[in-house]
Amino acid sequence: MAYFLGLFVALVAFWLGMSGHYTPLLLCLGSVSVALCLILAYRLDLIDSEGSPYGRMLGFSLYFPWLMKEIIKANWTVIQACLRADLDIAPALVKVKSVCRSDLAKVTFANSITLTPGTVTVAIEGDKLLVHGLYEQDSQPEAFAEMDRRSARAIDGRGATT
Template sequence: MKRVLTRHVLQRGEARLSSVLLLLLVLAISWLLWSGLYKPLVIGLGAFSCLLSVYLAHRMGFFRHHDALLRLLPRLPGYWLWLLKEIIISSIDVAKLILKPSLPISPTVVVLQSEAKTDVGQVILGNSITLSPGTVTLDVHEGKILIHCLTVESARELQKGEANRRAAALERK
């Protein structure tokens, strides 16, 4: 019985009170900044959503990766700026495709081998790909990422590996 409980606790991830409070603080500040509505009912719903998010994060094992997240935090702003630029470029490319009467799309599915070694790095790469218009991450399994691309050109661009290298660089020490 003890062995099962230990494995269950390790699977979820140990949560230090400071880690839980830090996540709750970040979520609450983000919610307050993005909401812009400060009525009692809305603030109550926001507080509930932040608490629910922290609870779900604990259940999903978020705190198991807490140290990895803290390590990559200083490199995130540079990554976000690069990602924003890529999202804008992809948005323009997809808009051009849609506006052409012939609609020259060539849907394709590709598999990328992630250079990121941790689950956190692979999730960041998969989510970054999905944020870019015209690409959707379908699956992440054992370091392989299955991606649907709107065009063969966007698939080739992904296979060049710039996004892969940048996501992997986030987790380096």
């Protein structure tokens, strides 16, 4: 029920914010639109913890600044590699085991890796991610453990349990 109410509030706020008109006719049409969206979301079984991420806002708001810091650090490493006269990169493909339970947490972890310059998530198979990195020494599975733990805590609401 909480996810249903959260979706209702989000849809009403979005509609009112985008419309900007509060005449009786438009408010009625907006009510019908919101009701229709809620009915369709319920019928399609989209109202769940992954479809309505309102409970994760706090965890993600704590994760986002940390991720930005990691992206800036990785940018600096890639910029240094580009500006050197000799290209000393040593690319590597590694498999990283994740502690994330939900698909949303795994995708968040994979996207966080890809957002970090110098690394790309190539594939996700079960709880393992195939990651390509510019530097073999920086692309070891343990190098991603902190990001994995923080992704799991932000999205699944828990830390690593190994």
